Amino acid sequence: MTADAAVELTPEELQAGLTAEQLRTLVGLVEYDASTDPFPVTAQDAVVFVVGNATQTAQFYQAVFGMELVAYSGPETGRRDRKAFVLRSGSCRFVIKGGVLPDSPLLDHHRRHGDGVVDLAMEVPDVDKCIEHARAQGAVILEEPNDVSDEHGTVRRAAIAAYGETRHTLIDRSRYTGPYLPGYIAKDSTVVRPEGAPKRLFQALDHAVGNVELGKMDEWVSFYNRVMGFVNMAEFVGDDIATDYSALMSKVVASGNHRVKFPLNEPAIAKKKSQIDEYLEFYTGPGCQHMALATNDILTTVDVLRSRGVEFLNTPDSYYDDPELRERIGKVRVPIEELKSRGILVDRDEDGYLLQIFTKPIGDRPTVFYEFIERHGSLGFGKGNFKALFEAIEREQDRRGNL
DSSP states (O other): OOHHHHSOOOHHHHHTTOOHHHHHHHHOOOOOOGGGOSSOOOEEEEEEEEOSOHHHHHHHHHHTTOOEEEEEESGGGTOTTEEEEEEEETTEEEEEEEEOSTTOHHHHHHHHHOSEEEEEEEEOSOHHHHHHHHHHTTOOEEEEEEEEEETTEEEEEEEEEOSTTOEEEEEEEEEEOSSSSTTOEEOOOOOOOOTTOOSOSOOEEEEEEEEOOTTOHHHHHHHHHHHHOOEEEEEEOGGGGBOSSOEEEEEEEEOTTSSSEEEEEEEEOOSSOOHHHHHHHHHTSOEEEEEEEEOSOHHHHHHHHHHTTOOBOOOOHHHHHOHHHHHHHOOOSSOHHHHHHHTOEEEEETTEEEEEEEBOOOSSSSOOEEEEEEEEBOOSOOGGGHHHHHHHHHHHHHHHTOO
16 A cells, blocks of 8 residues: 555645645654544644734735635625635645624624634544534534535534634535635635745644643543544653743644644643743633644745744754754754754654744734744654743743733
8 A cells, every 4th residue: 555545635635736745744644544433533624713804814824924815705705794714825724714793703702812713623524423422422512513505515514612712613525626615705815926935835734732721631631532532642741841930731632643633731830920821811711822834844934934024932042052952953954053043943752853943922912823843754742842942932921021
């Protein structure tokens, strides 16, 4: 059996020109037997945001993050209370929603939380099977299985509740050929790319991180284990994930094929506020803290994003000059000096190494930010970088007066 045959690619992955081998490299994909999974997940379908100004936010993701506009829904299509823009980069799909009418529930959500993720939607082969299993395991069903149709076919969908006001919409689009969902029309970007600009800056979603309250992490890990059949990938506690001032605990759950990965964080008792405490305060509850976007050329991605105004966390020179780091990391595809000049972190485990960098929060509230990650065999999350990363975050918290 070939590598591509062993992993079924989604239409979005095929359209993006990705192969199974590229997915393995990009996001650490593994093979598994879906026939034994009570809640089989094909892939992440979309990350759905509610923002204060969807029109401008969609322009930002096109002009700065290099995403392509592919679909739209709004007053012009009969949806008078809201606008929604569907953006893609490789197999990664973002949906940006904003309220139009003053009584839109999206505006109520935004008043509470600011810009943030409301839905981590997943593509599944059998919506009814997943909902039946989720219900038996005590999940809250927000939307019963139902069909929505238009001239492009039919989508089967349902939804379950997750932490805070986050939901997981389950989608089977195997009988649908439209640009996104019924109610959306195809729409092209009007952003003109400069000559020589890369086709895309990232190819896939690697993982999405959720922050939950103190004492709730294990409860949600159990939820993903029981309800969705996710497996435990990693656990970070104690000195793994602490500085002199703040601490947190983290566990990672993943779908059987590792295509969908959800690290879950909770604060830990420490001298000062952790980044998780700050998030929970300003988001007013649990939610999705950051998305890791997989790229196969992190140097170009960082250079382009920085030239377009994106700010990244600063890493001190001492991180790169540490002889222990250099010995542990060994040889990577680019000289350490190239990483140092850009502030890119590097970590190695028994499977390989990864390169990663984190943006500062991209909205007004110190909540949502992004990670860019380039994997070379490593299935990890940069454990060796945690201390340097969190010290950088603490410097930013201190500047905001929230440490």
